Amino acid sequence: MIFWKKLGFRWVLQKAKSKDITCILLRNVHAIIVNSPELACEFLKKNDSIFASRRITMATEYSSRGFLSIRVAPWGDQWKKIYYSGNIIRKIIFGCRHFGKVLKDGGPGPGPEEIEHVDAAFTVLSLAFSFCVSDFMPSLRIFDIDGHERIMKKTMKPGDIVDVFISLKDNEGKPLLTIEEIKAQVGELILATVDNPSNTVEWTMAEILNQPDILRKAIEEIDHYDFPNLPYLKACGREALRLHPIAPFNLPHVSTTDTTVAGFFIPKGSQVLLSRVGLGRNPKVWEFPMRFNLDMHLNEINVGLTEPDLRFISFSIGRRGCKEAPLGMMMTYMLLARIIRSFTWSLPIGEGLVNLSEEERSLFMAKPLHALAKPMLAFLKH
Numbered sequence: 239m240i241f242w243k244k245l246g247f248r249w250v251l252q253k254a255k256s257k258d259i260t261c262i263l264l265r266n267v268h269a270i271i272v273n274s275p276e277l278a279c280e281f282l283k284k285n286d287s288i289f290a291s292r293r294i295t296m297a298t299e300y301s302s303r304g305f306l307s308i309r310v311a312p313w314g315d316q317w318k319k320i321y322y323s324g325n326i327i328r329k330i331i332f333g334c335r336h337f338g339k340v341l342k343d344g345g346p347g348p349g350p351e352e353i354e355h356v357d358a359a360f361t362v363l364s365l366a367f368s369f370c371v372s373d374f375m376p377s378l379r380i381f382d383i384d385g386h387e388r389i390m391k392k393t394m395k396p397g398d399i400v401d402v403f404i405s406l407k408d409n410e411g412k413p414l415l416t417i418e419e420i421k422a423q424v425g426e427l428i429l430a431t432v433d434n435p436s437n438t439v440e441w442t443m444a445e446i447l448n449q450p451d452i453l454r455k456a457i458e459e460i461d462h463y464d465f466p467n468l469p470y471l472k473a474c475g476r477e478a479l480r481l482h483p484i485a486p487f488n489l490p491h492v493s494t495t496d497t498t499v500a501g502f503f504i505p506k507g508s509q510v511l512l513s514r515v516g517l518g519r520n521p522k523v524w525e526f527p528m529r530f531n532l533d534m535h536l537n538e539i540n541v542g543l544t545e546p547d548l549r550f551i552s553f554s555i556g557r558r559g560c561k562e563a564p565l566g567m568m569m570t571y572m573l574l575a576r577i578i579r580s581f582t583w584s585l586p587i588g589e590g591l592v593n594l595s596e597e598e599r600s601l602f603m604a605k606p607l608h609a610l611a612k613p614m615l616a617f618l619k620h
């Protein structure tokens with residue numbers, strides 16, 4: 239039990255530290271941790287088709303209602319089916335601003351059901367691929383040793399996901415998706431939308447409140463240029479994604495056959511974990527990797543959030559790469575620009591600098607960002 243408790247992601251990161259590739263045997267499963275961009279490309283560019291499946295866990299089984307949605311589905315027909323119908327589902331989700339009850343005063347803030355929903359989304363995300371004893375020893379699942387199953391059951395209670403009716407038809411005019419598939423996919427697209435942009439913006443604000451020069455330059459840029467032409471703002475988001483990823487590893491890529499990658503034999507069923515921390519903070523790739531430093535991005539021709547060479551993981555690449563990178567980028571830039579420019583920011587009296595420590599059990603800020611925001615009315619009128 240103590241061993242399993244310790245077997246958190248920090249233990250794995252430590253074990254893999256300073257190595258390009260590490261293999262850890264978890265019972266009979268090979269977990270391959272990758273810290274080098276070149277090797278990461280070997281897996282997701284050269285051998286993408288072999289590493290296109292996902293790890294099966296108790297939490298992802300719950301969150302996807304039995305692997306009916308796309309992000310965590312193992313490679314196969316269900317993934318393809320949902321992939322092709324994803325565009326239409328997205329239009330339905332983004333067609334409405336709020337769900338559930340609005341605030342009593344009719345104000346624009348999130349209502350109680352939205353708050354509950356977002357909390358539930360973060361619970362699901364934190365448990366999806368966390369180390370859970372029964373994922374490696376299924377016979378122990380009935381004991382729910384780490385309590386994860388109890389939490390997932392409570393979080394995924396039926397009826398709390400938007401009920402969407404959809405008119406997609408197959409070639410014979412029959413409904414293409416079952417209600418369960420629609421619920422699973424809508425829920426998952428909401429998860430995919432919530433986590434990265436909010437984490438990126440919180441860390442960006444924390445970092446730039448500690449470096450007021452950056453904040454000032456970002457404000458000046460927003461004042462002088464149109465939305466698409468904001469390289470400085472984009473570099474802020476990019477740097478936050480590099481230094482402060484939401485999760486220690488990319489979603490696991492599972493091999494569907496025995497293979498050899500860059501001279502290493504990788505057995506079928508291995509789980510390849512591209513380390514978001516190991517890549518983004520790799521001193522062989524980034525000078526002073528722990529420093530929030532925009533210079534590394536500003537001399538790029540087209541600064542943005544994508545990273546096709548996998549020097550850090552933003553949207554990843556290949557067939558299991560993010561399906562909505564343009565939307566993810568737009569959401570991040572818009573959120574960041576609005577937050578930076580709609581308020582005058584300061585730290586509470588007596589707090590000299592934001593504390594940039596991470597939580598022990600996650601990569602979130604140990605103390606959520608607490609800053610004072612004074613609305614800039616002139617800006618809000620536009």
Ligand code: HEM
Nearest residue numbers: 308309430431434435489552553554558559560561562566
């Ligand atoms: C800044 C925002 C976002 C970031 C950084 C991001 C990042 C990622 C990453 C790293 C993956 C895993 C890739 C891999 O396994 O190699 C992923 C998968 C995925 N993302 Fe995003 N994402 C973002 C926003 C979104 C949005 C807004 C949507 C849709 C509304 C979305 C939909 C998906 C889907 C469906 C997958 C699963 C693809 C598959 O397994 O085939 N993402 N994303």
